[in-house]
Amino acid sequence: MSFKIAASPHAHQRRTTQQVMRWVYVALIPGLLVQSYFFGFGVWLQITLALFTAWLAEAACMALRGRSVSHAWQDHTAIVTAVLLAISIPSLAPWWIIVIGTAFSIIVVKHVYGGVGQNLFNPAMAGYVLLLISFPVQMTSWPVPQQLALYSITLQDTAQLIFTGFTGAGYSLEQLRMGIDGVTMATPLDSLRTDLSQALTVSEATSKAIFASALGGVGWAWLNMAFLLGGLVLVKVRVISWHIPGGMLLGLLLPALLMSWFYPDQSVGPLLHALSGATMLGAFFIATDPVTAATSNRGRLYFGLLIGLLVFIIRTWGGYPDAVAFAVLLANMVVPVIDKYTQPIAYGHGGKL
């Protein structure tokens, strides 16, 4: 009889790409729960839309490229891209926002570059930036945390808003975004940015209702802590290493700390930086996309530091209130350079232990 010929090693640890990806979206659950608690059910609808679009786009691309359609969907990377983008956009944004964004992420950012593992840029963030630049109004219209809102929104309202732009009672998103004080409410970072640029001090700016309960702003602080929790789980189960999130938080918080020492009332403190915007989502779930990050652990640390620093710079002096997407894309561009200069010294080439 003939025996099977195979190349060594014959033993394999059975953690597949699929399992890795599954861990990622399991770890997103605490954040999603908090997000839907504060900002309504919109995020779940957005995720559904994103998944549907991602599946169609992925299938179409694989068919066009002459690959097995089932094969691509199997590795779950498209699911992660879709979910991350759906979480990142305002949860009551009109349906075509997420559809355009997801389709762009999958078709252009991922498949045009050659599919899984070949893309230079983080697909979710490239999609996000496309949307932000093309549809700035829709992309900055974050709903008011429900606890501060004048009107509460039901599931039915959410669906109607996303698909028609108005709730059953005829309110538009703009009307719904009014706070209890009757003023349209911005996100904490946005509001701070505007106020600081109008020469208000941080203590004045953070006296607004959106900052009422927690330092990072109502909802946003809890949201960031939930993503931090999920992220720590990922580090614990070794789906991601600590280098990128650690580097990013260090790169963001250290300059923030220095700034708040020297200009205490004109700069956003490190805690507010850490607990607002997309900081934790970005640090643990977005920047850690292995395909577009640096390869060695030292390289990943630098990559994270660079993202953190860019987030700090853009948030402080740039034209956008939050900056995770831009920072990640800019750092993606630098990856080949980082890789070149952080190649570990191989055994026997004179390195230390």
Add this chain to the structure above:
Amino acid sequence: MSIPITFIEQGQIWSFPGGIHPPERKQLSNTTPISTLPLASEFYVPLRQHSGEPGELLVSVGDPVLKGQALSAPGLNNALPVHAPTSGTIIAIEPRTIAHPSGLPDTVVVIATDGRDQAVQPQPLPLGSDRVKLIDALRQAGIAGLGGAGFPTAQKLALQRPLEYLIINGVECEPYISADDRLMREYASEILRGTEILLHISGAPKALIALEDNKPDAIDAFKRVLPKYPAMSLRVVPTKYPSGGEKQLIQLLTGRQVPSRGLPIDIGLLMHNVGTAYAVQQAIDEGLPLTQRVVTVTGENVSKPGNYWVPLGTPVAHVLEHAGFTPEKAQKVIMGGPMMGFTLGSLQVPVVKITNCLLVPSSQELAPPRDEMPCIRCGACADVCPAQLLPQQLQWLAKANDYDGLNQQNLFDCIECGACAYVCPSEIPLVHYYRKAKAEIRDIAREKAKSEVARERFEARQQRLEREKEERLERHRQAAEARQQAQQQAVAEGAPNPNDAVQAAIARAKARKAAQAAAAQATEQAAEPKDDNA
């Protein structure tokens, strides 16, 4: 890089980057003592069982042989001889499939056993013998590194360089394999005696005996014998794959790294496997050549897993049959361990010097690989690489046939331990890609060397032709000169000058020309009217 020797003396254990902890599964085979098998009816003894050239054949078909009789001699290549594993008759010498990943045939001496197992007279040597004599005895005994690579032991010992330590490797880090473990438990004093011989031959002052901490019985066995040998000390390293790799073990025990493309001896170290130490002891003290070794036979598809003394040349089929082998569909038969072993296409392949294990796993315990998925650059491979390479980069470069890039990323420092492929979530057969790329790079280098030789030959030929032409012309010139001289001499001695005839002919020709010219002028003058006077 230079680590003070005092730390090594204190028994410090360093660490190496990366590594993995696959399920060890050594319990399958390491609980029973090493046993023997009934003799096979035929033995297939390949001439090449070590790394290097085969020896020169000493026997022919029809010859009767005794156990331990040399079938080949070192010859001009200084190769390792092989010996008859039992008594019998040589019935064929022909190319057959041997134990090699390629499955390609090589020359094999086929012995039909007579069942008497008669041996040649052993010739032990006293340890006080001359170093050269001892090394020659080890070569004549056919001893190759039994840890896996099969490098001729005598050749390793022949290098004379200042040594600080001899390291005896009993780490046996591959899952499933327990051949060294059992050997150490049962033959600890022989191994240490072999180590003493190796110390004596190599001139190293001290020896370190290294084991993994998953072999407590072997550690105890050594501890009982070690007080006899003050120059040797025990080093227990944590269980991690691939701690037993030569480079990794050196890093663990000394904190040093073997320079890239260098040898341990470059940093004052020499390493031998425990099995080799045992074989050395047998060769010198007992005068027995290497004709058998311990082989772990294991996996869920043998009913009697364990360790066996197997005569070299025994067909794998015979070993497996006696171990109760029941093949399943698409059965894999692995020679070596699950990490670095290779599969056999046929069971007629013989057990050779480097065969430490025969593994016949069920498809549940070592499942066949699934489809290769695209690399997502997760970096799990880089985290486990003991050589500190970037396996994912190597993979991209290997697929793109970017040989310069591969050299830049130090492909040749890859020890092919398989840790990267073990952890890869996309199940990319990384080591396979590296082996292929290495082979291609070696091929290119060989082709280049070949064309270089061809170019040199061509240029030499051109030069020779040129030189010969010049020499020929020079010869002609000299011959002409000589001829002239001879002529002149002959003229001087009164012979008719051949030049005179030529001169006369020339004079005649000139005169004729002058006469013709005068005649022509006369006619011309006659034909012309006297214009001047007109």
